[in-house]
Amino acid sequence: MQLDGADVGTHRGYPVTSPLRTCWDLALWLDLVPAVTIIDALLHAKLVSGEELSELARARWGRHGAAKAAKAFGLADGRAESPPESRLRVGLVRNGVPQPELQFPVAVTGGRLLHPDLAWPDYRVAVEYDGEWHDAPDQFHLDRRRLNLLVGEGWIVLHVTSRRLRTDFPAVVREVKTALRSRGWRP
Numbered sequence: 230m231q232l233d234g235a236d237v238g239t240h241r242g243y244p245v246t247s248p249l250r251t252c253w254d255l256a257l258w259l260d261l262v263p264a265v266t267i268i269d270a271l272l273h274a275k276l277v278s279g280e281e282l283s284e285l286a287r288a289r290w291g292r293h294g295a296a297k298a299a300k301a302f303g304l305a306d307g308r309a310e311s312p313p314e315s316r317l318r319v320g321l322v323r324n325g326v327p328q329p330e331l332q333f334p335v336a337v338t339g340g341r342l343l344h345p346d347l348a349w350p351d352y353r354v355a356v357e358y359d360g361e362w363h364d365a366p367d368q369f370h371l372d373r374r375r376l377n378l379l380v381g382e383g384w385i386v387l388h389v390t391s392r393r394l395r396t397d398f399p400a401v402v403r404e405v406k407t408a409l410r411s412r413g414w415r416p
Contacts, residue, residue, distance in 0.1 A: 248276035256298035264301045266315040272307025308332045314358045324402045337378040352412035353384045
């Protein structure tokens with residue numbers, strides 16, 4: 230797959246790039262975490278596919294920036310449901326935590342299916358990102374119910390708040406690694 234002049238068009242009189250070209254440019258111009266965060270959103274919106282990203286990385290291998298783009302494309306995942314979830318996941322992986330499953334389905338008592346933000350099913354460890362809106366009383370109640378259901382099925386569930394993601398990330402990494410080690414993960 231080649232990117233060329235056809236990947237640049239106009240919208241309302243302004244030049245724009247195709248979603249695939251945008252992914253390439255983001256991977257080259259931005260640092261890894263912000264690039265992956267935006268590429269995750271493009272994948273989630275189904276504006277590009279993982280296959281297209283892989284094909285582009287192969288087609289451009291050996292060119293300037295190709296290794297950087299391949300790394301960003303390899304970390305991107307359209308199952309991410311928010312930019313902070315993407316930042317959390319990429320930050321954990323970059324700090325030696327194994328790649329998690331996103332929105333992994335967990336059957337709980339009563340036949341419900343829950344989908345923790347990040348999960349390591351082999352170890353029954355999950356991480357939930359709690360943004361500012363999780364402080365609302367109704368949401369807090371629902372979150373605690375989900376927590377109880379997951380714990381009841383034998384899962385360790387860690388919660389990461391927006392503040393901790395911004396200011397206490399090394400401790401978050403240690404906590405996730407500790408939980409995984411307690412369940413048999415060996416780095």
